[in-house]
Amino acid sequence: MDRVTVAGVGMVPFSTPSRSDSYDVLAEGAVKAALADAGIELDAVQQAYAGYVYGDSTSGQNALYRVGMSGIPVVNVNNNCSTGSSALFLARQAVASGAADCVLAFGFEQMQRGALKQHWDDRPSAFDRFDEVAAKVQGEHAGVPLAPRYFGGAGAAYCEKYGMDPAVFAQISVKARRHAANNPYAVFTDAVTVEEVLASPQIFGPLTRLQCCPPTCGAGAAVLVSEEFARAHGLRTDVAIAAQAMTTDTPASFDGDLTRLVGYDMTATAARQVYETAGVAPEDIAVVELHDCFTTNEVLSYEALGLTGEGTAEKFIADGDNTYGGRVVTNPSGGLLSKGHPLGATGLAQCAELVWQLRGDAGARQVEDVSLALQHNIGLGGAAVVTLYEKVG
Template identity: 55%
Template sequence: MAKSHAKSYVVGVGMTRFEKPGARDWSYGDMAVEAGSQALADAGISYADVEQVPVGHCLQPSTAGQRAVYGLGLTGVPVYNVNNNCATGATALMMARQLVAGGISDCVLALGFEQMRKGALGGGASGGDLAASPVARHYGVMAAGHGFAASPPAAQIFGNAAREHMDRHGTTEAQLAAVAAKNHRHSALNPRAQFQDVYSIAEILADKTIHAPLTRLQCSPTSDGAAAAVVVSERFAAERGLRARAVEIAAQTMTTDTGASFDSGSCVDVVGRPMSRAAALAVYESSGLGIEDVDVLELHDCFSINELLTYEALGMCPDGASGKLVESGATTYGGRWVVNPSGGLISKGHPLGATGLAQTAELVWQLRGEAGPRQVPGAGVGLAHNIGLGGAAVVTLFRKT
């Protein structure tokens, strides 16, 4: 049974441009201050108003959160360093919401950043001890069904999920590429996106293969960048005159792996569809809203196949029908939903600790009507989905007030 909590609102968001690693001369502290300062200015408050700060990062030193927020002010408030793989940003947001909804704090800043190296992310499969990897069980399932290739481990496990989906449901390579084509097209309207080039399905299919059927343009890049959100109580919003700009966090849930992730021996399940489905059902029940009420979504398209799997997990279509859904145009402008208007991870970029908060920023702009040329007309409800192998899935419903 869902527990009742006080309402919580996002009243300020900020985000740097996401950059190719090394493209800009900045430290993770610089990018965190840039995003955090934007969020505070957007809310019209100062860092002195902030009572607690969960900070998400995966690849920086253990207390990088303190190093980063000290650039915003030395107020002595609690700072939490959060790491939940690729779901880190949404986990920091969830901590902020829980602190506010539980009545512990009235104003919390959630911050996420990452400074990454060029090249594909490792996964404990190459040049290291796979048995010691946090995702050893996940890769073990993959290896039992597909073997272990020389391609990057993350691309390999999602690529094998794509192969299974194609074998079971007749999903085509062109349908997978249609996800990437849509998201690259959307990112052309986002000045904060790492990539702003438009590609045809044919160009995406012709690009370098990373792990068949996935080509490079269907894979999210490594990125540098930061994003932030100010989460406040209803009382704080009212006292500071922020209700007009406030976006309600209508519901939010995190799930982790259960036996369903591993028992089937399927990469489709290992990469998180059961977690995502459970989280979605929980937020629908908690909020009284359903996927039919949602207008705009930011989904974790780390690889094109994961956007298709997430359509199914969220109830946007039956299992196996996601390829036809994207092919129909239902998930872009003029369709039933607009998915990843920011460009998604594939084109906007994927600095691990910042991704979930960048999704939040995009949805807040959309629900306020501040998204400029990529604005979804009449957007009133937004859904964010942020997932990390190992594993965690966070689904958040935002509602225009």
């Protein structure tokens, strides 16, 4: 398997649905930015993987055609909230296997206002199993959107298991806003206090509105190439993908433990595979972009990714080990909570942030002494993708 180099990345500023361009315009901007960053034209790209959740079939082609019609294969990808990373996963495989030397992964989303909802009511839902488990554990809660029910319930279960004050979750929102203040691509950059987070409208369990990621529109893209292609075309080779893993649910996801229901085991397994493949430990990593769709999931992810031991997240947060000056900087971009979460774009936006960090191009968000960077993106239904990037040379 060949080393896969990230030759270029790009994204557009994320925005709320009321202020967004259409998905094809968003995608065009991100793709052009990634191509320009790589220093190539579209005709050098041999394959493309387009990620989006809410859109008609072949929306990926429609978006890419705004950049050019080169006749290459375009594969559309939908893996819920991990869609962008799933497109990246496929692009990496294509390059690593030698099937192609230059591949584009891009993701976009034009979301509607309000909570996520299912659009097909005439067929079995991918979340029927999830609803059955959640209802059995915490009862029926008509009118509460499915994602807050799952992730709010998981947070409550964690607090009960380890005796943590649910107010600790609010500190994640405060950190997210503080980091996002330095990110020109983020939606929410105004500071908030723990008191303001806790006083915002109650959604479910420990979750208040300011602890839930907003519906967002945006796009991101990455150009992946082989080292041979990079050398032949004079492209940069300073950032590579050291390891990557994708996992899906096992029966344990539905055993009644709500933390497993929202993907704890998928994340832990993918992370373990990545660490073993790369021969590194969590302690070697200085910066992480993880899937903080809700404050509760950021806390769960700390432990699933091995950043801190099981049941120790409260101390990890209290000691400031999740931010600048601590052990590892989590979500320097502001994360999904503050940067925004356009489902198909999130994984590629995480990729862009970490590539900038490894290059030393993150500006006021720059983390010191970054040689390894970890990405975590999860979609219920389910798929978890963990990617480790390394600084080369």
